[in-house]
Amino acid sequence: MTTTALPPLTRKDFQTDQEVRWCPGCGDYAILAAVQSVFPELGVKRENFVVVSGIGCSSRFPYYMNTFGFHSIHGRAPAVATGIKIAHPELEVWMATGDGDALAIGGNHTIHMLRRNVGIKVLLFNNRIYGLTKGQYSPTSEFHKVTKSTPYGSPDRPFNPVSLAIGAEATFVARSVDIFQAHLKETLKAAAAHKGSAFVEILQNCNIFNDGAWTSLTEKDARSEHVIQLEHNKPLIFGKNRNKGILRKPDGDIEVVTLGNGITEADLIMHNSHHPRASYAFLLSHMEGRPGFPTPIGLFRAWDDLPRYEDVVNEQVNQIIQQKGPGDLNKLLRGGDVWEVK
Amino acid sequence: MDIPSGKTKREVIEQAVIRFAGDSGDGMQITGSQFTNTVALYGNDIATFPDYPAEIRAPAGTVPGVSGFQLNFSSGEVFTPGDSVDALVAMNPAALKVNIGDLKANGILIVNSDSFEETDLRKAHVTSNPLEDNSLDKFRVFPVELQKLTRAALASLGLDAKSMDRCKNFFALGMCYWLYNRSMDPTIRWIDDKFSKNPLLAEANKLAMRAGYSYCEATEAFQISYEIPPAQLTPGTYRNLSGNQALAMGFVAAAQKSGLKLFLGSYPITPASDILHELSKYKSFGVLTFQAEDEIAAITSAIGAAYSGSLAITTTSGPGMALKTEAIGLAVMTELPIVVCDIQRGGPSTGLPTKTEQADLLQAMFGRNSEAPIPVLAASTPGDCFWVALEASRIALKYMVPVILLSDGYLANGAEPWRIPTAEEIPAVPVKFEKNPEGFQPYRRDPETLARPWAIPGTPGLEHRIGGIEKQETTGNVNYEPLNHEKMVRMRAAKVEAIRQDIPNVMPVGDPEGDLLVVSWGSTFGSVAGAVKAQREKGRKIGHLHLRHLNPLPGNVGDVLKRYRKVLVPELNMGQLLWMLRAKYLVDAVGLNKIQGRPFKQNELEQKFEEVMGL
Numbered sequence: 001m002t003t004t005a006l007p008p009l010t011r012k013d014f015q016t017d018q019e020v021r022w023c024p025g026c027g028d029y030a031i032l033a034a035v036q037s038v039f040p041e042l043g044v045k046r047e048n049f050v051v052v053s054g055i056g057c058s059s060r061f062p063y064y065m066n067t068f069g070f071h072s073i074h075g076r077a078p079a080v081a082t083g084i085k086i087a088h089p090e091l092e093v094w095m096a097t098g099d100g101d102a103l104a105i106g107g108n109h110t111i112h113m114l115r116r117n118v119g120i121k122v123l124l125f126n127n128r129i130y131g132l133t134k135g136q137y138s139p140t141s142e143f144h145k146v147t148k149s150t151p152y153g154s155p156d157r158p159f160n161p162v163s164l165a166i167g168a169e170a171t172f173v174a175r176s177v178d179i180f181q182a183h184l185k186e187t188l189k190a191a192a193a194h195k196g197s198a199f200v201e202i203l204q205n206c207n208i209f210n211d212g213a214w215t216s217l218t219e220k221d222a223r224s225e226h227v228i229q230l231e232h233n234k235p236l237i238f239g240k241n242r243n244k245g246i247l248r249k250p251d252g253d254i255e256v257v258t259l260g261n262g263i264t265e266a267d268l269i270m271h272n273s274h275h276p277r278a279s280y281a282f283l284l285s286h287m288e289g290r291p292g293f294p295t296p297i298g299l300f301r302a303w304d305d306l307p308r309y310e311d312v313v314n315e316q317v318n319q320i321i322q323q324k325g326p327g328d329l330n331k332l333l334r335g336g337d338v339w340e341v342k
Numbered sequence: 343m344d345i346p347s348g349k350t351k352r353e354v355i356e357q358a359v360i361r362f363a364g365d366s367g368d369g370m371q372i373t374g375s376q377f378t379n380t381v382a383l384y385g386n387d388i389a390t391f392p393d394y395p396a397e398i399r400a401p402a403g404t405v406p407g408v409s410g411f412q413l414n415f416s417s418g419e420v421f422t423p424g425d426s427v428d429a430l431v432a433m434n435p436a437a438l439k440v441n442i443g444d445l446k447a448n449g450i451l452i453v454n455s456d457s458f459e460e461t462d463l464r465k466a467h468v469t470s471n472p473l474e475d476n477s478l479d480k481f482r483v484f485p486v487e488l489q490k491l492t493r494a495a496l497a498s499l500g501l502d503a504k505s506m507d508r509c510k511n512f513f514a515l516g517m518c519y520w521l522y523n524r525s526m527d528p529t530i531r532w533i534d535d536k537f538s539k540n541p542l543l544a545e546a547n548k549l550a551m552r553a554g555y556s557y558c559e560a561t562e563a564f565q566i567s568y569e570i571p572p573a574q575l576t577p578g579t580y581r582n583l584s585g586n587q588a589l590a591m592g593f594v595a596a597a598q599k600s601g602l603k604l605f606l607g608s609y610p611i612t613p614a615s616d617i618l619h620e621l622s623k624y625k626s627f628g629v630l631t632f633q634a635e636d637e638i639a640a641i642t643s644a645i646g647a648a649y650s651g652s653l654a655i656t657t658t659s660g661p662g663m664a665l666k667t668e669a670i671g672l673a674v675m676t677e678l679p680i681v682v683c684d685i686q687r688g689g690p691s692t693g694l695p696t697k698t699e700q701a702d703l704l705q706a707m708f709g710r711n712s713e714a715p716i717p718v719l720a721a722s723t724p725g726d727c728f729w730v731a732l733e734a735s736r737i738a739l740k741y742m743v744p745v746i747l748l749s750d751g752y753l754a755n756g757a758e759p760w761r762i763p764t765a766e767e768i769p770a771v772p773v774k775f776e777k778n779p780e781g782f783q784p785y786r787r788d789p790e791t792l793a794r795p796w797a798i799p800g801t802p803g804l805e806h807r808i809g810g811i812e813k814q815e816t817t818g819n820v821n822y823e824p825l826n827h828e829k830m831v832r833m834r835a836a837k838v839e840a841i842r843q844d845i846p847n848v849m850p851v852g853d854p855e856g857d858l859l860v861v862s863w864g865s866t867f868g869s870v871a872g873a874v875k876a877q878r879e880k881g882r883k884i885g886h887l888h889l890r891h892l893n894p895l896p897g898n899v900g901d902v903l904k905r906y907r908k909v910l911v912p913e914l915n916m917g918q919l920l921w922m923l924r925a926k927y928l929v930d931a932v933g934l935n936k937i938q939g940r941p942f943k944q945n946e947l948e949q950k951f952e953e954v955m956g957l
Binding site: 016018045046047048049050052053055062063065066067068069070071072073076078079080081082083084085086087088090091108109112313314316317320321324325326327329330332333334335336337338339340341342 | 379382383384385528572575576577578579580581582591594595598603605607624625626627628629630632634635636638639640642643644645646647648649650651652654668669671672676761762763764765768799800801802803804805806807808809810811819820
């Protein structure tokens, strides 16, 4: 990321003249607005941004960002973006993808991008449904969910995208929500500041095919009971009265406790998003779906000590050039045993 | 090395074909390539045919485990590895069984007699011992106790039996060097280099080879040795080169000549992996190699690299091509320059991974959804792979198109002497990046080439979006209008057609008109050229048209086809170029089709020529 002094960019500089073609009321609008307001603050020249996507509603994203943009094919955005980053590590590459694009058809590329730690910022719009193909279940749809392709309920068990990313040893894993604008922007800024792969799951509402997918988390009354915000160096506390917390049990598991009766904040887990090992973040990612547990948002993991893939690759090239000098074509062609014919 | 003394006779001959055959673990590929290197350095023209099983180690001593390496070396011009062999080295009964049918009558047969025990015969499903049952009477058979003699030669080194036995191929190699009067020096240099970290093994292999050589000298086993004088090749500096090495170097040259970084996205697959191996060594040229998680990531990473301004390539074989199909369509739509190398092998599906075939032509032509024409080129010889890599890169970069380059297993692993060009002899590959934001439109076209501008990320003022959705002409914006779509489909086709202006007309070799035109493409070049030459020497009126550019075809192909009474298209497939020529030119051409995972023999071509000409 370049940080030279620039004429200040504004949100408007990142808007295109293309008519936005998402359904009215789609959560994608909020994500677009957040990204357009964060990009000018990153100190990156506009021409150095590249937004890459695959296929799906979310993947129309590049058309609405006035940067370099590549709307590729289904599932393959991580590979396209990896090619860009290897060839040009100085570019600021962001990727827009969805639960189908990143976890079904493109699942393989997603995990390999993350384990390599390619410096790509991944925005996974998770609406737990296939929108563009009009309403089939996705890899994040709930077990037994009734959709167009599962009239008797889905037999699939869903992926938890955060667990998957942590399982692939991603160095930055976060979760935010489309309508939590302030939280989303902070999360995007944290992702931008991360050098390696940054994976952000954004819970997003598809008001046409899966309306209310996240209402248990987003409704004002329910929010504080069902969501826990992960903050570095702060205890894991949630609840309307901020009287509940997460405790580490002797067997290694976690449990929800109510403060009081001898249990204080000091007994709760102190969140450490910079932990070098992924196991702690993985444990946190498994709160969802457990009775009584809240859904965590914020930074599960932000450990930036691993070199970026594109830097390792290019550094190797530079080292060899330093050791051997720049390649000489004549020498290459005449390598090995040669002989003269007169 | 000295000329053998004693009572043995030395005969000068023009040409010989030798084949080394043994178990996969017997080191036959190394033995063959060492012999090749030595005779090439001496100045013979050569053609090689390595033939090995798909299994890394099939059960030892069995027929499926047989690995072979054939070499044709000559003082004259060599077109093919040869139809039949003059000398066969067989390390075990299975190798003998598989290969004996190709040995000429009175040919030399060196067998490792130590491996003709009861159990060895059983593993090869041989019921009677061929060394005892007179079935080899028509050959000059030399049973040699390769194992015992090698062990005896290495006795002083203190190696275990297994390590000693591994050197027996070099004993056989030493015998062959004696038989053909060749110096052991190049192989000694190779051994010293190869085993520089293990001097004991270096010593063992050298000792074994010298022992084989001395064995011939001392026992006068052969009574005769041969000499094949150097060939009269075009003056210049030569090296021995395989097709895959040539491709790798060709792309490095294209990158150097265009001033671009070379990016290879690849997933290992036989027989293409050696290109990845080669290019991953060339880091001092700034080459970026990416071993992707799969074939699709291999090509899409290349598309990303091309989008950001690299000379981007991907290398694969047929099954990988099938997986890359959708991404090739993306490169067509986004009009980005990549080169897709398909090192063809026997198919369909996994097919015959280590055997050659040229049956991906129609896949290269049409294997995508909708109308997605692409330039297609094919290399004709191992050395030609270098020049085709340059030509494919030139076309891709000039016309902003993906290009498919076809090679095959035979070219990939086969080797020939290659006249090395100087860097200055290699033509420049001009490239222009768009820089000017004034009136910039991502799909505005060059009037001559119809290419769109290459506007790479990082260029101020050129921010724009591309993708797989249909584009509005000029602006490149998403557009679904019916007439725009038809216009863009025709535009992409016209762009590929425009390349024809840039391709030289083709001239048939041999008779410019006459009884028969033989049309070939790809690796059948050598065998067809050899067969045409032989037939013309018999007075037949034959022309040979070999096509490098398969899409678009050179402008005068239709005219050439009309100048002959008959047109024959020999191919290692069911008739794919034949189909294209018949469809495009309404010519009543016929095919000669072989789908056995093996190249044509000159003999079968000549027979077919005669049949078609009604002789």
